[in-house]
Amino acid sequence: MVIDLTQMQQGEVGTVKEIQGGHGIVRKLQSIGLRPGKKIVKVSSHFWQGPQTVAIDNIQVAVGFGIAKKIIIEKE
Numbered sequence: 001m002v003i004d005l006t007q008m009q010q011g012e013v014g015t016v017k018e019i020q021g022g023h024g025i026v027r028k029l030q031s032i033g034l035r036p037g038k039k040i041v042k043v044s045s046h047f048w049q050g051p052q053t054v055a056i057d058n059i060q061v062a063v064g065f066g067i068a069k070k071i072i073i074e075k076e
Helices: 023-031
Strands: 002-004 013-019 039-045 052-056 059-063 071-075
Touching: 013 023
Parallel strands: none
Antiparallel strands: 002 071, 013 039, 013 071, 039 052, 052 059
């Protein structure tokens, strides 16, 4: 099933399928390890459209709600 990052529940695992956005946001996300093909685990999200935290390899990264809506995930 393909969803955006904000729709994942805590503890769910998925693979980044696509990043929808301009070249700048794609480059910024790739620089922190979020790129198509990467497996991620959703660690947490905050109430009322707050930051979304994911684990990539051995690090945790938080992204804002608006950016998280642009990260398309294929759930496992």
